[in-house]
Amino acid sequence: MVPAAVLFEPLPIKAVGAELRAARFPAAPDVPYRGVCVLLNGQTEFIEKYFEVIDELRGRGFAVATMDWRGQGGSTRMTNDSRKSFVGDFSEYDEDLDTLMNWIVRPMLADGKKPVALAHSMGAHNLLRALSRQPGAFTAGVLSAPMIAVSFRGQREFLVRAVTAFQMWRGRRADWVWGMEARDPHRVSFATQLATSDPQRFERTQMLLREQPDLRLAGATWSWLAAALRSMDWLKQPGRPESITTPLLLMGGGKDRICITQEIKAFAARLPAGEYLDIPDGEHELMMDRNVIRAQFWAGFDAFMARHRG
Numbered sequence: 001m002v003p004a005a006v007l008f009e010p011l012p013i014k015a016v017g018a019e020l021r022a023a024r025f026p027a028a029p030d031v032p033y034r035g036v037c038v039l040l041n042g043q044t045e046f047i048e049k050y051f052e053v054i055d056e057l058r059g060r061g062f063a064v065a066t067m068d069w070r071g072q073g074g075s076t077r078m079t080n081d082s083r084k085s086f087v088g089d090f091s092e093y094d095e096d097l098d099t100l101m102n103w104i105v106r107p108m109l110a111d112g113k114k115p116v117a118l119a120h121s122m123g124a125h126n127l128l129r130a131l132s133r134q135p136g137a138f139t140a141g142v143l144s145a146p147m148i149a150v151s152f153r154g155q156r157e158f159l160v161r162a163v164t165a166f167q168m169w170r171g172r173r174a175d176w177v178w179g180m181e182a183r184d185p186h187r188v189s190f191a192t193q194l195a196t197s198d199p200q201r202f203e204r205t206q207m208l209l210r211e212q213p214d215l216r217l218a219g220a221t222w223s224w225l226a227a228a229l230r231s232m233d234w235l236k237q238p239g240r241p242e243s244i245t246t247p248l249l250l251m252g253g254g255k256d257r258i259c260i261t262q263e264i265k266a267f268a269a270r271l272p273a274g275e276y277l278d279i280p281d282g283e284h285e286l287m288m289d290r291n292v293i294r295a296q297f298w299a300g301f302d303a304f305m306a307r308h309r310g
Contacts, residue, residue, distance in 0.1 A: 001028040004054040004064075008047070010074060013067070015099040017092060021074035022067040022104050023047050027058050034061035034309055036108045036115040038100070038138070040123030041066070042147075042285075043085060044217040046073030048208050052201075053287050056298065057118065060305075065104045065115070069096055069122070071224075072217045079174050083184055083218040086174055090231035093126045094133065101137070116309055117141035118301070120287065121259065122228075124250075128235055131244045140247040140308035142301050144286045145256055149232060149263035164226050173223035180219030185209045194257045195285040197293070205288070241270035249275045249304040251297060253282030253289075275304065 004025050011022045027033050037057050041050060046068050054064050068075040070093070071086055078086040087093065105115055117138050119127040124146030130137060152160045167175065185206065190199050209216045220228070234240070250268040252261035261278070268276035277300040283289055286297045 001030070001055070001058065004051040004058070005048075008051070010047075011104065013099055013103040015070065015095050017095070018070035018076035018078070020067050020070060020076070020096055020099060021047065022065070022100055024066075024104055024108060025054055025058060025064040027061050027063045031059065031061045033063075033111075034305075035063070035111065035113045035139075036105060037062035037064050038105055038115050038117045038119075039064050039066040040097070040117065040119035040127055041068070041073075042121030042123050042145075043069075044072060044219070045120070045123075046208075046215045048212070048215070049205050049288075053118075060302070062116070063108055065100065065108060067096065067100045067104070069093055069126075073215055079221070082214065083181075083216065084174065084176065084221050085217055085219060085224045086221045087224050087227050088173075089227050090126065090129065093122075094129055097126055097130050114139045116305065118144070119146070120144040121284065122147050125231065125235065128241075128244065129231065131246050131248075132235070132240055135243070135245050138246055140305065141249070142304060143248060143250045144297070145253060145259050145261075145284050146250055146264055146267075147228070147232065147259055148236070148267045149260040150228070151258060151260055153257075160225075161229060164222055164229065167222040168226050173226075174221050176218075177220045177222055177225050180221075183219040185216045185218070186213070194283075196283050196288045196290075197255070197281075198288065198290045201288045236267070241267055241274075242272060244274075245272050247273040247275075247304075247308050249277060249300060251277045251279060251282075251286055251300060253284060253286055253293075254278060254280035255282060256284045258284040 071078045124143035252264040268274040282293045
């Protein structure tokens with residue numbers, strides 16, 4: 001199988017308000033074809049970070065469609081400082097996903113089957129938004145550490161919300177959330193990062209960012225944080241999870257320091273066709289963690305897809 005790193009050819013697609021960088025990859029030729037998997041990465045991430053995952057999906061018989069969300073990776077950046085994560089409202093991410101589906105995914109569905117999804121963190125959150133809006137868009141989905149609720153790292157939630165609202169009122173929408181500038185990947189070490197327990201995979205991502213510094217993203221602006229808080233509140237409203245009927249497997253890491261694993265488990269229990277898998281030693285990036293963690297992730301993925309995609 002020719003690896004994804006060799007096959008990668010960026011495909012520019014036009015969304016309202018941004019140009020997105022997308023890509024598609026064929027399934028491995030020597031395994032039974034199982035359809036299309038839409039791979040949605042998390043905040044600050046980019047396509048190249050997922051080459052290993054893409055090849056693992058291809059080896060399982062899936063063609064893969066993926067993209068960089070607006071404001072990150074190789075897609076249009078939304079502020080003058082390209083390190084800042086900015087969005088006015090998460091409905092803009094809805095537009096990004098709709099654009100990927102229309103331009104890239106639907107032309108790949110020659111067999112008439114609906115796609116499946118594999119999504120991480122913010123990408124998983126945006127997938128849940130899409131499934132609430134378009135219940136039949138996917139056959140099934142696996143969500144890694146979905147952004148249901150985030151850790152405020154020792155700060156009281158009411159205080160974070162109050163400060164965010166005050167900064168928005170002051171017109172500081174495009175300013176860094178306090179401390180985020182220090183999260184520039186060029187300034188973060190393995191000892192200070194919060195996402196993985198695997199030093200080799202962490203260093204692989206750092207190497208990509210050293211080679212292509214324009215891909216890096218440090219952290220959130222007040223506008224992004226305000227939009228994220230609104231969207232998380234919206235997603236947990238009474239009746240919202242209950243309306244998502246697509247079969248979903250949600251996975252949470254017992255050592256996740258970014259998203260709150262207990263909130264993920266509680267959300268999964270509200271889904272009509274939801275399942276939850278706990279990976280006790282997993283950190284936030286389950287697909288970028290140590291091999292023993294990744295083995296549990298892929299075992300859960302394979303068992304779930306065997307039931308829902310053959």
